[in-house]
Amino acid sequence: MRGRTVLVTGATSGIGLETALELARRGAHVGIGARDADRGQTAVDSIVRAGGTAELVVVDMASFASIREAAARFTAAHPRLDVLVNNAGIAVGGREVTLDGHERTWETNFLGPFLLTRLLLPSLRSASGARVVQVSSEGHRYGRIDWSNLELERGYKTFAAYANSKLALNLFTGELARREPGILVNAVHPGAIATNIWRSLPAFFRSLLGLILPSAKKGSRPVVRLAADPDVAGVTGRYYNRFRESVPSAAARDDSASRRLWEVAEKAVGENSR
Secondary structure, eight states: OTTOEEEESSTTSHHHHHHHHHHHHTTOEEEEEESSHHHHHHHHHHHHHTTOEEEEEEOOTTOHHHHHHHHHHHHHHOSOOOEEEEOOOOOOSSOOBOTTSSBHHHIIIIIHHHHHHHHHHHHHHTSTTOEEEEEOOGGGGGOOOOTTSTTOSSSOOHHHHHHHHHHHHHHHHHHHHHHOTTSEEEEEEOOSOOOGGGTTSOHHHHHHHHHHSOOHHHHHHHHHHHHHOGGGTTOOSEEEETTEEEOOOGGGGOHHHHHHHHHHHHHHHTOOOO
C-alpha cells in the first residue's frame, strides 16, 4: 500500500480504527474520518507514533453539509484516492431525525456513504485500480425496502432500521459497480464483532457482547483484505461474509430496486447523475 491514499470513515474506534492502523502499517497514507475531532486526532497520533502517516478528516455522516465540506477539503488535497472504506455506522434505540430531515440510521449508514462516495468519485477515477469497501452486515438479510415507508416513519424498530440500511448499502454496492467499471466496489460482513455500534444497548448487554464476541482487530481483517490484498484485484460487485464470497439476499440482488434506490438517494442528497 506504499504510496497509496486511503480514507476510512468511522475510524476512531473498532473496526474502522483497526483497519486504518493496518493499512497505515502497510504503508498507506490514511485519512481518519471522524465525527469527533479530538478522538480523530488521537487516532491520527497513534498511527504517527507507530511510524505511519495519517491526517484527520472531520466528517459527520449524519450531516450532508459536513460530508460536502469534508469531501471538498479532501479532494483539494488528494486528487487521487486509492481506497475508500465506508465503515461508519450506527444503530439507535429510538427513531431520530437529522437536521437534513432523514432518519438517523438511514442517513448515517446509507445516504451519507452514498453522498461521500459520489463526491469522491473524481479522485477514485484518477487512481488505477481504486477500491470502495462497504462495511455491511448479514443483518441485511432481514431488511426490507418498503418504498412507502423507507425511513420507518411508521413502525420504527432499531434492528429493522439497521437491517434496512445495510440492505440499501448492498444495493448501492451493486449499482455503483455497474456504473463505475473502473472502480472495484465490494461489500463485506466482517463478522459479529464487539464494537461501539450497539452503544445504545443497556450497559449489561454491551458488557456481555464484549465478553462473547471477537475483537475489532479480528473484524478488521476481512475489510483490510478487500481494501488492499492482491487476491481480490479485479473483483467487483460482490458481497463477502468475512473472507468468503457469499450470495446476498434476493432483495439485495434486485437490479430494478438498486436503480430505483439510486434515484431516490440522489434526490435525497441533492446529487444528480453525471
